[in-house]
Amino acid sequence: MRNQTLCNERITLRAPEPEDLEVMYRMESQPEMWAVSNTTVPYSRYVLRQYIENCRNDIYADRELRLMIQPAGRTEAVGNVDLVDFNPLHGRAEVGIAILEEYRRKGYAGEALRLLAGYAFHTLRLHQLYAYVTCDNEASLALFESCGFTRKVALKQWFYNEGDYQDAYLLQCMGADYRLRLK
Numbered sequence: 001m002r003n004q005t006l007c008n009e010r011i012t013l014r015a016p017e018p019e020d021l022e023v024m025y026r027m028e029s030q031p032e033m034w035a036v037s038n039t040t041v042p043y044s045r046y047v048l049r050q051y052i053e054n055c056r057n058d059i060y061a062d063r064e065l066r067l068m069i070q071p072a073g074r075t076e077a078v079g080n081v082d083l084v085d086f087n088p089l090h091g092r093a094e095v096g097i098a099i100l101e102e103y104r105r106k107g108y109a110g111e112a113l114r115l116l117a118g119y120a121f122h123t124l125r126l127h128q129l130y131a132y133v134t135c136d137n138e139a140s141l142a143l144f145e146s147c148g149f150t151r152k153v154a155l156k157q158w159f160y161n162e163g164d165y166q167d168a169y170l171l172q173c174m175g176a177d178y179r180l181r182l183k
Contacts, residue, residue: 013067078103091127121175
């Protein structure tokens with residue numbers, strides 16, 4: 001994956017490596033992430049190791065794509081960005097992003113999301129990307145909107161978290177609109 005669309009001067013988006021096991025384990029073990037990732041338990045190191053070993057990192061084969069976010073000059077990843085629920089017939093995929101807490105609000109998420117969108121629209125030729133964000137997650141809403149996503153629908157009681165349902169927004173980014181912004 002030595003594609004120029006997957007790196008800039010600050011970060012590289014790359015395939016998961018065995019050395020990413022501990023970073024992935026830290027992210028997947030955070031209960032606050034479970035509510036938005038459709039899981040209810042942490043993943044074990046064993047399961048994550050198997051994922052890394054078996055993942056082809058081919059969105060057409062795996063129906064998903066996970067890329068690690070690695071800042072320039074660092075050997076460790078600080079988070080990951082995902083395309084999931086990939087539908088080649090309709091040319092769309094859902095976007096997810098996770099950054100380790102100590103690296104949040106440093107610009108990595110925005111850069112990763114912009115690189116991912118460029119890759120999705122130009123290389124993978126997707127028609128649209130979408131994301132679900134809880135209505136009270138102002139930081140994530142601002143992130144997605146700064147990267148060309150727009151709020152389309154408010155979904156009532158969309159996520160269940162710790163005994164309560166939370167409303168969410170469906171955000172979309174259309175490839176044609178994204179390409180026009182770059183001109």
